[in-house]
Amino acid sequence: MTIVIELRNISKSFKKHKVLEDISIDIKNNRCTALIGKNGAGKSTLIDIIVGNNHYDSGQIADKSNLLNKHKMGILFQKTEFPKYIKVCELLHLYQSFYQTFISFHQFKEITQFSDRQMNQFACNLSGGQQRILDFALALVGKPELLILDEPTSAMDVEMRQHFWNVIDKLKMNNTTILYTSHYIEEVERMADQVMMLDKGKIQLDDSPENIKRNQSYSLIRIPCKYQELINQLKHKYEIELIKNRYEIKTTDVSDVLQLLKQYHVNFNKIEILKKSLLEVMFSNDKSKGGK
Incomplete structure (x- = not known):
């Protein structure tokens, strides 16, 4: 080309x-x-x-x-x-x-x-x-x-x-x-x-x-905003955003994050895990912040 x-x-x-x-x-x-x-x-x-x-x-x-x-x-x-x-x-x-x-x-x-x-x-x-x-x-x-x-x-x-x-x-x-x-x-x-x-x-x-x-996919792990101490531990290693009343943790290694959630006794019934491409992540973040 x-x-x-x-x-x-x-x-x-x-x-x-x-x-x-x-x-x-x-x-x-x-x-x-x-x-x-x-x-x-x-x-x-x-x-x-x-x-x-x-x-x-x-x-x-x-x-x-x-x-x-x-x-x-x-x-x-x-x-x-x-x-x-x-x-x-x-x-x-x-x-x-x-x-x-x-x-x-x-x-x-x-x-x-x-x-x-x-x-x-x-x-x-x-x-x-x-x-x-x-x-x-x-x-x-x-x-x-x-x-x-x-x-x-x-x-x-x-x-x-x-x-x-x-x-x-x-x-x-x-x-x-x-x-x-x-x-x-x-x-x-x-x-x-x-x-x-x-x-x-x-x-x-x-x-x-x-x-x-195919190659640039992430997982988003959503947890309630009350787990502030956990977020303070994670924010140095993962990209985290507060969207409405939940934190979104972006990761390519779900199991690693889940191990940390276990240590902090997070109720797994309160979390949500989504698989998204980089395009989907970018567009959803843009809309949540007031993008067109």
């Missing part, structure tokens, strides 16, 4: 806060790559750096196939505000004027699923989900070879999200290279060929969803 964009040792700080630290990743052609991480992990900052909207402090970016230019790249940012008093059809015509080759009016309607009435509606008056699919369709007007999507399905309902991923399926079949961020585990598991996990400004994982589920 050919590497089309290569990032090496990218770092970025805002004032004294380091947002990205020594990021090295490869984006491969004709692949769908998911960039995941908790809120504030630096995903949008990394996207902005890749597309040239933000400077980085150190490192190198190699655009090996010249995809990072406006004629070959389509971008869907996390949030777009449409100007007042411009109709959907007028936006389409404006975007078509930017390219030598572009999708047709009919193709645009297929992507948005808009009626003739909606095509003549002011874009700013559409619902949040309709504005999102409009923004996505506009990113596709120039038939991009590289598509970068930041939280693409935010504000979409279930039906619209399903339609969106059907469009992505067709783009994948046409060998479009795609990089996207998402807070939905089912989207990552279904669509991604490659998953990169960003946490605390660093790439913590870079693998296929299949390999992650």
Whole structure:
């Protein structure tokens, strides 16, 4: 698989806060790559750096196939505000004027699923989900070879999200290279060929969803929060989080933890053991802390 964009040792700080630290990743052609991480992990900052909207402090970016230019790249940012008093059809015509080759009016309607009435509606008056699919369709007007999507399905309902991923399926079949961020585990598991996990400004994982589920699995042991003395003993060896009224102990060695629980006379009827992949752990923790 050919590497089309290569990032090496990218770092970025805002004032004294380091947002990205020594990021090295490869984006491969004709692949769908998911960039995941908790809120504030630096995903949008990394996207902005890749597309040239933000400077980085150190490192190198190699655009090996010249995809990072406006004629070959389509971008869907996390949030777009449409100007007042411009109709959907007028936006389409404006975007078509930017390219030598572009999708047709009919193709645009297929992507948005808009009626003739909606095509003549002011874009700013559409619902949040309709504005999102409009923004996505506009990113596709120039038939991009590289598509970068930041939280693409935010504000979409279930039906619209399903339609969106059907469009992505067709783009994948046409060998479009795609990089996207998402807070939905089912989207990552279904669509991604490659998953990169960003946490605390660093790439913590870079693998296929299949390999992650097979090789990067954990057990979560949940115990009541009253066992504070036990937690004080365990926190130096295991990753532990307080979620609602229970502690979650993350481990690859359940028997070792259970031996310690026995020593502290923990009632085993009060504990719960779950087997989760690293993806599931990350997404469940993100939601419990207020992630999308």
